[in-house]
Amino acid sequence: PAGPGGVAVHRAGLKKWALPPDYSGITIPEKPKLKYMDKVPAVPKVQREPRRLRDIRGPSQVATDFIQGQYGILALGGGYLHWGHFEMIRLTIGRSIDPKSMFAVWRVPAPYKSVTQKSLGHRMGGGKGPVDHFVTAVKSGRLVVEVGGRCEFEEVQPFLACVAQKLPFPAVPVSRESLQEMRREEEEKRLDNQNPWTFERVVASNMLGMRKYLSPYDLRLKGRYWGKFFLKHRV
Amino acid sequence: VPVPVLVLSAAPAAWLPALQLLRRGSKAVTRHWKAMHFQRQKLLALTEYVRPRPAVPPRCLPRRAPEGQQEDGYARVLRRQVEQTLRGSRMVAVCQYNSLPEEDVATLRHFLRRHNIHVHFVFNEVVRPVLAQSKYRNLLPLFVCRNILLVSPQAPAREMLRVLKGVPQVNLLGACIDDTILSRQGVENFARLPSLEASQGQTVAALSLLSSQTSSLLQRGPAHLTALLDQHIRRLRDTGAATEPPLGQSTGDH
Numbered sequence: 001p002a003g004p005g006g007v008a009v010h011r012a013g014l015k016k017w018a019l020p021p022d023y024s025g026i027t028i029p030e031k032p033k034l035k036y037m038d039k040v041p042a043v044p045k046v047q048r049e050p051r052r053l054r055d056i057r058g059p060s061q062v063a064t065d066f067i068q069g070q071y072g073i074l075a076l077g078g079g080y081l082h083w084g085h086f087e088m089i090r091l092t093i094g095r096s097i098d099p100k101s102m103f104a105v106w107r108v109p110a111p112y113k114s115v116t117q118k119s120l121g122h123r124m125g126g127g128k129g130p131v132d133h134f135v136t137a138v139k140s141g142r143l144v145v146e147v148g149g150r151c152e153f154e155e156v157q158p159f160l161a162c163v164a165q166k167l168p169f170p171a172v173p174v175s176r177e178s179l180q181e182m183r184r185e186e187e188e189k190r191l192d193n194q195n196p197w198t199f200e201r202v203v204a205s206n207m208l209g210m211r212k213y214l215s216p217y218d219l220r221l222k223g224r225y226w227g228k229f230f231l232k233h234r235v
Numbered sequence: 236v237p238v239p240v241l242v243l244s245a246a247p248a249a250w251l252p253a254l255q256l257l258r259r260g261s262k263a264v265t266r267h268w269k270a271m272h273f274q275r276q277k278l279l280a281l282t283e284y285v286r287p288r289p290a291v292p293p294r295c296l297p298r299r300a301p302e303g304q305q306e307d308g309y310a311r312v313l314r315r316q317v318e319q320t321l322r323g324s325r326m327v328a329v330c331q332y333n334s335l336p337e338e339d340v341a342t343l344r345h346f347l348r349r350h351n352i353h354v355h356f357v358f359n360e361v362v363r364p365v366l367a368q369s370k371y372r373n374l375l376p377l378f379v380c381r382n383i384l385l386v387s388p389q390a391p392a393r394e395m396l397r398v399l400k401g402v403p404q405v406n407l408l409g410a411c412i413d414d415t416i417l418s419r420q421g422v423e424n425f426a427r428l429p430s431l432e433a434s435q436g437q438t439v440a441a442l443s444l445l446s447s448q449t450s451s452l453l454q455r456g457p458a459h460l461t462a463l464l465d466q467h468i469r470r471l472r473d474t475g476a477a478t479e480p481p482l483g484q485s486t487g488d489h
Contacts, residue, residue, distance in 0.1 A: 016309075226268075235283075
């Protein structure tokens with residue numbers, strides 16, 4: 001701050017103490033740690049199921065918002081989680097949280113989709129291979145785990161980021177506020193875009209016959225998704 | 236099994252090609268980044284996000300004060316304390332404070348306390364709103380840098396000046412004594428005034444001066460006459476003439 005004559009006048013103001021956070025409405029459930037997820041479902045399917053990669057494609061319609069916890073891991077791409085991933089998440093989070101004051105909750109089901117694998121070194125043909133392992137499909141925009149309790153985002157962020165890095169799809173730790181902020185920014189971007197040509201508009205009215213080179217799914221995905229990838233920078 | 240759903244969209248019905256041949260080998264969803272058709276790449280490049288660019292950049296416009304500044308409880312408590320001290324004091328002196336070592340501050344406090352002067356360290360941002368609403372409005376320009384307030388229920392200006400003279404780091408800026416705002420010179424003049432008892436005695440003496448002079452006023456004429464006659468006697472005695480002294484009778488009449 002400049003005083004008379006442009007000289008800086010140093011002054012110490014009153015220190016504004018922030019109030020400690022209010023954790024009055026938070027109850028820790030009986031089993032605060034993450035549940036163990038089976039490798040194989042209790043009733044394993046005998047019939048081998050087709051690949052159906054459309055369960056990876058596009059935005060998620062389920063588990064997009066917080067239920068119990070305040071912080072979580074948001075998937076920014078599609079992918080399959082297998083038992084190894086589940087164990088990694090369970091053990092890392094179990095190691096890092098304090099069960100007396102924090103809790104964690106799964107937002108994805110145990111592996112249910114069977115994945116077949118032909119034995120190595122064989123030529124094509126001979127039918128579909130046997131079931132190798134089971135996976136869970138995760139679409140982008142879905143929460144994987146939720147963490148809550150008497151803690152701040154800064155405490156939780158390091159180990160959630162560690163877990164998010166090891167997942168097979170790009171993921172990021174979020175809190176309720178940061179997720180809201182992300183959505184708000186996205187909406188703002190969509191509204192104040194100065195480009196009169198949007199993907200949505202071009203595809204919907206099939207300008208220049210673009211739909212010859214695009215998929216019918218692009219009507220719904222609006223250029224923000226390509227395969228299992230989520231294009232964050234697209235409006 | 237996915238159920239085909241009829242989707243009614245607001246967009247007009249588009250022309251779809253009758254056959255969509257899958258020329259390439261890979262499926263729609265791949266682990267790797269599937270290479271896009273060039274037309275699709277062009278479309279994505281065309282429909283990229285364009286940031287709004289206002290004519291005047293926001294950094295050239297005046298910045299609004301950050302909203303949502305909560306009232307600080309601690310500041311409220313400090314303000315209430317300052318209000319209480321101001322209410323219960325006759326003398327309020329504002330001094331500029333340059334840093335002193337702690338023991339010197341304690342010594343200063345001790346010497347001032349001997350004359351019943353209390354030292355208050357104040358925050359400008361706390362004191363300014365309090366002063367603006369009270370009667371000490373005109374002291375506001377003094378609260379710029381680090382200040383201390385010397386408050387006292389009496390007004391021992393002389394002692395205060397004597398103590399402050401020995402502390403060069405504390406400079407008196409101004410004071411408000413008995414609802415009168417005084418500058419530094421004013422305080423010095425005030426200190427030089429006689430004490431209350433002495434000035435009361437002087438006032439009484441000045442008022443009773445006239446009444447004390449009444450008796451001497453009344454006796455002035457006869458006293459003058461007496462003096463003249465005495466001188467006359469002395470002159471006659473000097474000349475040696477023996478005249479009947481009618482003095483005794485004349486003085487007896489009056």
